[in-house]
Amino acid sequence: MSEWKTVSIRQELIKEIEKARKTGRYRSTSEFVSEAIRLRLEELMRVGGIPVEKRKRYLEVPEQLLYTPKHTWAQITPEGNIRVGLSDYAQGHLEGIAYIYTELMGKEVKKMEPFGVAETWMFMFDLYAPVSGKIVKFNENLRNEPHLINEKPYDEGWIVEIKPKNSLTLEQELKDLLSLRQYKKWTSKLEGRIRVK
Amino acid sequence: MATKNSLYVKRKLPPCSAACPAHVNVQGYVSLIQKGEFREAVELIRKDMPFPAICGRVCFAPCEKACARKNVDQAVAIRSLKRTVADVEREQGRVRGEPIPRRYDKKIAIIGAGPAGLAAAYDLVKLGYPVTVFERMPEAGGMVRYRIPDALLERFVVANEIAYIQDLGVEIRCNVEFGKDTNLDTLRNEGYAATFIAIGKLSETSSLPPELLSEESGTSIILASPITLETRIRGVFAGGDATKTKPAGIIEAVGAGKHAAVQIHRYLSSQDLRAGREEIEETVWIKNWEILDKKPRRYIAKKGEPKLRISFEEVVEALEKVKQKARFEAFRCLACGPCTECLAEIGLCETDKPLIDENLCTGCNICASICPFGAISKDEKGVAQVDEELCKGCGICAAHCPENAITMERLTNEQIMIYALAGFRG
Missing domain, CATH: 1.10.1220 (Arc Repressor Mutant)
Structure with missing residues (x-):
C-alpha cells in the first residue's frame, strides 16, 4: 500500500x-x-x-464471496455446499504452484484448520477451511493443471466443496468470515507489512 | 602419435566438471550464483543437460566427490545449489521452452524415454533434427519416473522437465513397445535415418533382434562400441544401462545420451565417428591449500529434505533467504579450474589478457614467478608465453614487469597497480 x-x-x-x-x-x-x-x-x-x-496490479476481489484471513474464499453453491478456493492475493504468491493435496473425500474438516496443502517448487502452504463440514468434491482439473488457480482463482480454480454439518452452525460460521471490505483492508495491511521470522 | 592428435581434442576442465559424465559447467554456474544471477545459472546448466531439477534432487554428485575444496574442509554443496537454482526459477513462474527451428530433414528415432534417451533427444533437437521418442510405459521418464520414490523426487518435477523437452519440439510417443509395436524395419520404412536404443536394463521378455545382443557375465546386454556407440547394425546406436551389466546413475545415463547425440550427428553428416573425441584433463591451479580459510558448508548432504512450510505473506522473504543461503554457499567455491566458458566471464576473458612485447621481454622470469595461476612460462627463445586457459586476466604480471613488456588489453597501467597493491595488502 x-x-x-x-x-x-x-x-x-x-x-x-x-x-x-x-x-x-x-x-x-x-x-x-x-x-x-x-x-x-x-x-x-x-x-x-x-x-x-x-502498471500496478490491483487485486481482484469479487464482492459476493466471503473470505478468511488465511486467504481462502467461500461461496454457497445451489446445492447448499460451500465451495472453497484461494484468493487473488494468495495466487499471486503461488506462481510456482506444482501440486494441491487435500484431505480425502468424506473427511471431516474444522473451521480455520488446514484441509490441504498447496505445494510449490520450494515451499508448502496450508489451506484453511472457512467452515466446518465434510469434503464432498474435489476439483479434478487441478490434478493436471494446478495453474488454473493462477489463471482463474475465483471460478475454475476452486479447490474443494464442503458440505456443512448443519445450517445453524453454518450461519454463525459464515458470519465470522470477512466481507469484501474487511478482506481488502486486511490484504492492504499485509502488503505494507514486512514480517521477519 | 600423429594419429592420436587428430582423433582427440584436449579439453581442460576443473575437477568437478571433469568428474561429471555430462561435463556440466559447474564452476561457471556456481560463479553466476555468486553474482545472484539464478536464471542465467539454470540456462548454463541447460546448455549441458536438460534435468537441472531432477539432478539437483537425486544425482549421486560425482562433482562433489571430486571437489577440490575437500583439501581445505568439505566439498561445495554443488547438488543442493543446482536444486536451488532450478527451483527458484520455477518458483517465480512457469518455465516453457521455445521451439527450436528445424535445420535437417533426417528423422531420428529414440527408443526409451529414460534419462539417456531424453538427453540424446534434447541434444539432437537443439542441433535441429526432428526427433521422436518411443516409450513402452504410459508415461515418459523411465527409471526416474517409475523407480524413485515420491519423497525423493516429486512426480511433478519429472513431468515438468520432460514437458520442457517437449516444448523444444521433441515428440514423445508413449505406450509403444519396441519389438512388438515397432521394430527396426518399420522404423526404417517410416523414414527414420538413425535409431538410438536406450531401453535401460534388458528384461528377459524384451524381444530384440538377436544380432544386437551379447552375453556378458551372465546377463544379456546390447553390444555397442564404447567409443562410437555403434551396434552391429548400421545406423543403430545403443547406450545407457542397456549396454551395461550393472545399472548406473542418472547422470551417467545423461552422459551416454549426450555422447550418442554427438555420434548420431556425426553419422548423419557423414563424418568420421572416431574423430574429434574429447580427452578430459583435470586442471587445478591452487598449489598451497594451507593458506585458504575454512568456511563451513551450509547445506547438509542429505537427500529429500522436507520443504519449508510457510504462510502466503512470508513468500518474498523466504525466497530471499533461500537465495542468500545459496549465494553464501557458492562463495565457498575456489574457482580452482581453468577459466571456464561461463557466460558472465566472457567479457573479461575475451577482452582482457596480457600482451607480451617480444622485443622488450628480457626473459627475467619475474612474471612467471609472480603469476598466481601459473599461467606464464618461457618458451625456447626465452620469451614469456601466456597460457590462455589458465590466465584469469588479473594484470599482476603487467604490474610487475620491469621492462614494461606486458600490457593488458583493457586495464590501464594505473588500474593494474591499484589491483596488484590491493592484492598484496590482503
Missing part, C-alpha cells in the same frame, strides 16, 4: 460528492476520491495510457 497523499478538490465537486455520500455507498469524501482515482487509473490502463511496466 502506498502512502497517503493529500488531494485538493474544487468546491463544486465536493458538493456533488456530498450528494453521492447520501446514497450510503461511501462513508467519507476521501473514500469516494480514492475510488474515483482507482477507477480512473484502471481506465487509463485499459486504453494503454500507462506503460506496462509501470
Whole structure:
C-alpha cells in the first residue's frame, strides 16, 4: 500500500460528492476520491495510457464471496455446499504452484484448520477451511493443471466443496468470515507489512 | 602419435566438471550464483543437460566427490545449489521452452524415454533434427519416473522437465513397445535415418533382434562400441544401462545420451565417428591449500529434505533467504579450474589478457614467478608465453614487469597497480 497523499478538490465537486455520500455507498469524501482515482487509473490502463511496466496490479476481489484471513474464499453453491478456493492475493504468491493435496473425500474438516496443502517448487502452504463440514468434491482439473488457480482463482480454480454439518452452525460460521471490505483492508495491511521470522 | 592428435581434442576442465559424465559447467554456474544471477545459472546448466531439477534432487554428485575444496574442509554443496537454482526459477513462474527451428530433414528415432534417451533427444533437437521418442510405459521418464520414490523426487518435477523437452519440439510417443509395436524395419520404412536404443536394463521378455545382443557375465546386454556407440547394425546406436551389466546413475545415463547425440550427428553428416573425441584433463591451479580459510558448508548432504512450510505473506522473504543461503554457499567455491566458458566471464576473458612485447621481454622470469595461476612460462627463445586457459586476466604480471613488456588489453597501467597493491595488502 502506498502512502497517503493529500488531494485538493474544487468546491463544486465536493458538493456533488456530498450528494453521492447520501446514497450510503461511501462513508467519507476521501473514500469516494480514492475510488474515483482507482477507477480512473484502471481506465487509463485499459486504453494503454500507462506503460506496462509501470502498471500496478490491483487485486481482484469479487464482492459476493466471503473470505478468511488465511486467504481462502467461500461461496454457497445451489446445492447448499460451500465451495472453497484461494484468493487473488494468495495466487499471486503461488506462481510456482506444482501440486494441491487435500484431505480425502468424506473427511471431516474444522473451521480455520488446514484441509490441504498447496505445494510449490520450494515451499508448502496450508489451506484453511472457512467452515466446518465434510469434503464432498474435489476439483479434478487441478490434478493436471494446478495453474488454473493462477489463471482463474475465483471460478475454475476452486479447490474443494464442503458440505456443512448443519445450517445453524453454518450461519454463525459464515458470519465470522470477512466481507469484501474487511478482506481488502486486511490484504492492504499485509502488503505494507514486512514480517521477519 | 600423429594419429592420436587428430582423433582427440584436449579439453581442460576443473575437477568437478571433469568428474561429471555430462561435463556440466559447474564452476561457471556456481560463479553466476555468486553474482545472484539464478536464471542465467539454470540456462548454463541447460546448455549441458536438460534435468537441472531432477539432478539437483537425486544425482549421486560425482562433482562433489571430486571437489577440490575437500583439501581445505568439505566439498561445495554443488547438488543442493543446482536444486536451488532450478527451483527458484520455477518458483517465480512457469518455465516453457521455445521451439527450436528445424535445420535437417533426417528423422531420428529414440527408443526409451529414460534419462539417456531424453538427453540424446534434447541434444539432437537443439542441433535441429526432428526427433521422436518411443516409450513402452504410459508415461515418459523411465527409471526416474517409475523407480524413485515420491519423497525423493516429486512426480511433478519429472513431468515438468520432460514437458520442457517437449516444448523444444521433441515428440514423445508413449505406450509403444519396441519389438512388438515397432521394430527396426518399420522404423526404417517410416523414414527414420538413425535409431538410438536406450531401453535401460534388458528384461528377459524384451524381444530384440538377436544380432544386437551379447552375453556378458551372465546377463544379456546390447553390444555397442564404447567409443562410437555403434551396434552391429548400421545406423543403430545403443547406450545407457542397456549396454551395461550393472545399472548406473542418472547422470551417467545423461552422459551416454549426450555422447550418442554427438555420434548420431556425426553419422548423419557423414563424418568420421572416431574423430574429434574429447580427452578430459583435470586442471587445478591452487598449489598451497594451507593458506585458504575454512568456511563451513551450509547445506547438509542429505537427500529429500522436507520443504519449508510457510504462510502466503512470508513468500518474498523466504525466497530471499533461500537465495542468500545459496549465494553464501557458492562463495565457498575456489574457482580452482581453468577459466571456464561461463557466460558472465566472457567479457573479461575475451577482452582482457596480457600482451607480451617480444622485443622488450628480457626473459627475467619475474612474471612467471609472480603469476598466481601459473599461467606464464618461457618458451625456447626465452620469451614469456601466456597460457590462455589458465590466465584469469588479473594484470599482476603487467604490474610487475620491469621492462614494461606486458600490457593488458583493457586495464590501464594505473588500474593494474591499484589491483596488484590491493592484492598484496590482503
